[in-house]
Amino acid sequence: MPAIECRDLSKYYGDVRGVEDVSFTVEDGEVFGFLGPNGAGKTTAIRTLLGFLSPTSGGATLLGHDATDPVESRRARERIGYLPGDPGLDRDRTAKAFLDHQAALRGAVSRDELVERFGLDESRRIADLSRGNRQKVALVAAFMHDPDLLLLDEPTSGLDPLLQEEFAGLVRERLDDGASVLLSSHVLGEVAALCDRVGVLREGHLVAVESVSDLRSRGGKRVRVRVAEDVDRTDFEVRGTMNLRVGETVSFTWTGGYDALIDLLGGYTVLDLDVVDAPLEEAFMTFYDGDVPGPTRGGGGGATHDGGGATRDGGGGGHGGDAGRDATAESEGDAR
Numbered sequence: 001m002p003a004i005e006c007r008d009l010s011k012y013y014g015d016v017r018g019v020e021d022v023s024f025t026v027e028d029g030e031v032f033g034f035l036g037p038n039g040a041g042k043t044t045a046i047r048t049l050l051g052f053l054s055p056t057s058g059g060a061t062l063l064g065h066d067a068t069d070p071v072e073s074r075r076a077r078e079r080i081g082y083l084p085g086d087p088g089l090d091r092d093r094t095a096k097a098f099l100d101h102q103a104a105l106r107g108a109v110s111r112d113e114l115v116e117r118f119g120l121d122e123s124r125r126i127a128d129l130s131r132g133n134r135q136k137v138a139l140v141a142a143f144m145h146d147p148d149l150l151l152l153d154e155p156t157s158g159l160d161p162l163l164q165e166e167f168a169g170l171v172r173e174r175l176d177d178g179a180s181v182l183l184s185s186h187v188l189g190e191v192a193a194l195c196d197r198v199g200v201l202r203e204g205h206l207v208a209v210e211s212v213s214d215l216r217s218r219g220g221k222r223v224r225v226r227v228a229e230d231v232d233r234t235d236f237e238v239r240g241t242m243n244l245r246v247g248e249t250v251s252f253t254w255t256g257g258y259d260a261l262i263d264l265l266g267g268y269t270v271l272d273l274d275v276v277d278a279p280l281e282e283a284f285m286t287f288y289d290g291d292v293p294g295p296t297r298g299g300g301g302g303a304t305h306d307g308g309g310a311t312r313d314g315g316g317g318g319h320g321g322d323a324g325r326d327a328t329a330e331s332e333g334d335a336r
């Protein structure tokens, strides 16, 4: 049984598109990453899966439970660890009081170990903690009942590099214990380091699902070559080259095979040659070229996201309004 099976899931906030027709599966024991810029729909997808938002259409199962059925969804959440993107922790409580409350709901077999590991001072009021320390409280709450499935929304935001490493180690340990993970991020490196497969979200659509190794190979090779002769630029303007720069050395990204590359250089006397994997970013950025596939709904839908490209930051656009926001049967804080 897959840990998550999501079928044609759409969620609109009134006329504003959160996600549309999103389908994917997270296999048992897999780490699946949602990758996308601000406003792409990562949080909407996760909160709809968790049953905090009711879908406009489509459905999902989590650990075999129907996510659209409130009773089933609550049952699933007992075995789920959820780390919200923006943990709205009760600021007047101490970390200890907050974790006590969470422990009463779902158990806390690993609490002490995690508190020590993250160096958390539980006696402090949440309002008095730094952002990173608040994130630690949320992480402890998400992991302390040894859940079978973890849904982690931008898990490392606010953590320093050492703690990010600690977090990555923790995820790997939970995987070894048999857990499955869905995590969202706009940091490609984080996803590439932890995930088996990646779903790329763009303007509410899941535009691609790829294994990290396929993504890497699609990125091609970075080639830097120095030759004895003067270079005719047009020799290199062929299918398979991108980002061509001709100077003292010739550099380009090569997406063809090795034989074709050797042919390409065959007319020159090669003095120096350097071929390395292209950065993952280059493969990733290809998902953000061109139009988004699929239908749109309600002319005004996604009004905050009409611009194109991965650099767009529309995340703040619709978050403030409550239009179309669903009431939830259980407070978000109670479902970590």
Ligand SMILES: Nc1ncnc2c1ncn2[C@@H]1O[C@H](COP(=O)(O)OP(=O)(O)OP(=O)(O)O)[C@@H](O)[C@H]1O
Residues within 6 Å of the ligand: 013, 016, 017, 018, 019, 036, 037, 038, 039, 040, 041, 042, 043, 044, 045, 085, 186, 302, 304, 305, 314, 315, 316, 317, 318, 319, 320, 321, 322, 323, 324, 325
């Ligand atoms: N409560 C809400 N009311 C109205 N629109 C919303 C609400 N929450 C999100 N949206 C809109 O839904 C779309 C997807 O937002 P979402 O927060 O899911 O994206 P995201 O990928 O998680 O972004 P970020 O990385 O900034 O958290 C955006 O257009 C956003 O403005």
